[in-house]
Amino acid sequence: MHINKNCNMVKVGIIGYGYWGPNIARIISESSDLELVYCADLLDESLKDVKLKYKNVKTTKNYQDILNDKQVDAVFVVTPTRTHFKIVKDCLLSKKHIFVEKPLAYSVKECKELISIAKEKKLKLMVGHVFLFNSSAIYIRNILQKKGLGKVRHLHFQRRSLGPIRKDINVLWDLAPHDLSMLLYFIDEKPVSLVATGACYLQKGIEDVVNVSIKFKNNVIANLILSLIDPIKIRDITIVGSKKMILFDDVQISEKVKIFDKNANVIKDTRAVTFGEFQIALHSGDVYIPGIINKEPLKEEIRHFIYCIKEDKNPITDGKNGLEVVKLLEAAQKSLRSNSRVIKIN
Numbered sequence: 492m493h494i495n496k497n498c499n500m501v502k503v504g505i506i507g508y509g510y511w512g513p514n515i516a517r518i519i520s521e522s523s524d525l526e527l528v529y530c531a532d533l534l535d536e537s538l539k540d541v542k543l544k545y546k547n548v549k550t551t552k553n554y555q556d557i558l559n560d561k562q563v564d565a566v567f568v569v570t571p572t573r574t575h576f577k578i579v580k581d582c583l584l585s586k587k588h589i590f591v592e593k594p595l596a597y598s599v600k601e602c603k604e605l606i607s608i609a610k611e612k613k614l615k616l617m618v619g620h621v622f623l624f625n626s627s628a629i630y631i632r633n634i635l636q637k638k639g640l641g642k643v644r645h646l647h648f649q650r651r652s653l654g655p656i657r658k659d660i661n662v663l664w665d666l667a668p669h670d671l672s673m674l675l676y677f678i679d680e681k682p683v684s685l686v687a688t689g690a691c692y693l694q695k696g697i698e699d700v701v702n703v704s705i706k707f708k709n710n711v712i713a714n715l716i717l718s719l720i721d722p723i724k725i726r727d728i729t730i731v732g733s734k735k736m737i738l739f740d741d742v743q744i745s746e747k748v749k750i751f752d753k754n755a756n757v758i759k760d761t762r763a764v765t766f767g768e769f770q771i772a773l774h775s776g777d778v779y780i781p782g783i784i785n786k787e788p789l790k791e792e793i794r795h796f797i798y799c800i801k802e803d804k805n806p807i808t809d810g811k812n813g814l815e816v817v818k819l820l821e822a823a824q825k826s827l828r829s830n831s832r833v834i835k836i837n
Contacts, residue, residue, distance in 0.1 A: 501797055504529035504557040504587075506578055507570035508537040511592060513544075515567050518790050520545065524797045529557045554578060558585035565615075565800060568592065571659050576601040583608045583616070590796050592619040593668040594820060595813030602817050606810035617796050617806035618813035620672035624791040626783050627739055627747045628673055631730070634750075635677055640732025641754070646674060646713040647729040651721035661698040662717045663689070663823055670715050671816045672808070673728065680707045682819065686833045687826040692720060703823050748783060752776030 503525055505512055509532065519527045530541045531554040538550040549556075557563055558581060565588035568578050576596045582589050583605065595618045596602045609616035622628050634640065648670040657665055685705040689698035703715040726741040736751040758772045792808075799806045806812075822834040 500524065500526045501564050501800060502526050502528045502562050503565045503567060504531070504560070504563045505567045505569060506531045506554045506557065506582075507568065508532040508541055509534075509569065512537070512567075512569045513540070514789055515569060515793070516541070516545065518787075518793050519567075521790075522793070522797070524801075525793075529560055529563055531557055555581070558582060558587065563587060565590065565796075572664055573597050573659060576605065579605055579616075580608060583612055583614055586612055586614065588615040588796075588800050590617045590619065590793070591813075593621075593672070593813070594618070594664065594817050595810065596817060597664075599814065599818055599821050602810065602814040606814060609810055615796070615799050615806060616810040616813075617799065618808045618810070618816075619792065620668065620808040620812065620816065621788045621792050622669050622673050623676050623808055624788040624795065625741075626785045626788075627741070628676065630748060630781065630783050631728075631737060631739060632676055634737065635730070639735065639750075640730060640737060641734030642732060643678065643711055644731045644733060645711060646677070646731070648674070648713065648715045649725045649727050651716060651718040652724040653721060654719055656693060656699065656719055658694065658697070661689070661691075661701065662719050663687070663698060663701045663703070663827070664820060665719075666717045667701070667703065667715060667820060667823070668816055670717075670728070671819050672812070674705070674713050675812075675815055675819075677730070678707060678711060678713070680709045680711065682706065682713075682836045683708050684833055684835050685819065685822055685826060686831055687823040688831045689827050698827065701823070701827065703826075705819070746780050747785075748781055750779040750781065752779070 501524055505516060508530055516527060519525045527545060527548050529549045531551050532538055533552055541548055541550050566582045568591040570578055572594060575591055579589055579591050596605060650666045650670060682705050685703055687701060687703045689701035691698050693699050699719045701717045705713045724742055728739040730737045734754050736753050738749045740747055754774050756772055757770055822836055826832055826834045
């Protein structure tokens with residue numbers, strides 16, 4: 492399905508209103524390029540909320556009604572992870588462009604099939620890795636591409652809070668897609684192996700605490716700490732380079748990014764140093780806080796999706812991008828289920 496680029500409005504539907512759907516509906520209603528015409532959800536309460544806010548939007552409990560509506564050009568799938576594959580597949584087979592919330596699907600096999608169908612039908616398949624449209628993340632990527640930190644050594648991701656507790660997926664599948672998508676966005680090299688540890692404290696078989704360590708070909712190491720049973724909300728990333736270091740604290744309202752003029756390096760000429768400084772030099776300089784103009788990531792993400800439909804461009808977070816994230820999720824899950832065995836990444 493190709494949209495006439497001269498046409499002002501792209502007509503869309505939402506499948507799954509729930510928690511995140513209202514945010515997507517709001518962005519759609521604020522856009523001059525989009526018209527929300529249909530919304531599907533299993534709960535009466537959700538559909539009543541849609542009707543209250545958007546009187547002209549048709550509602551249904553059966554998402555097939557949206558797929559049978561020929562005026563719908565694209566569909567936003569905002570349903571639980573395990574339902575993504577069937578719903579997205581049905582949408583693609585009905586010739587609808589798709590924006591699906593992270594992760595793309597619950598297995599590498601499912602992702603590959605969805606990518607294949609989208610390619611065959613010549614449809615856009617975009618995954619909601621919203622942090623790739625975050626002003627701070629984009630700023631950090633630009634610094635890394637310009638080697639502003641020197642050689643990247645290791646990255647440390649923390650995504651911790653008290654709840655919400657989900658019964659369908661563990662903390663890995665719930666929270667890690669954000670950090671894994673940013674990790675692959677920041678580091679050009681492909682990961683070669685990972686190991687994951689975790690524990691189920693509240694529900695049998697569903698980890699609420701998971702740690703993942705990922706190795707890259709160029710000796711870069713990335714560590715992820717994920718928890719749904721921590722006292723305070725922590726959402727931060729530390730990137731350590733040979734020249735400088737950077738902190739991205741997404742919980743902060745402003746000044747989210749700080750660049751530290753700090754490093755630790757081996758001294759080649761050790762003739763004029765004391766024994767305590769022998770071979771290793773620690774440098775601690777100023778902290779720089781860049782002025783970053785924050786744009787709403789979700790709005791930028793949806794704007795990109797519509798641009799790709801109208802201009803027939805490939806989304807930044809396309810199916811292949813979603814697949815790479817699910818590869819890491821699947822490998823981490825495998826490590827968890829095999830007593831924290833090291834898993835090689837193909």
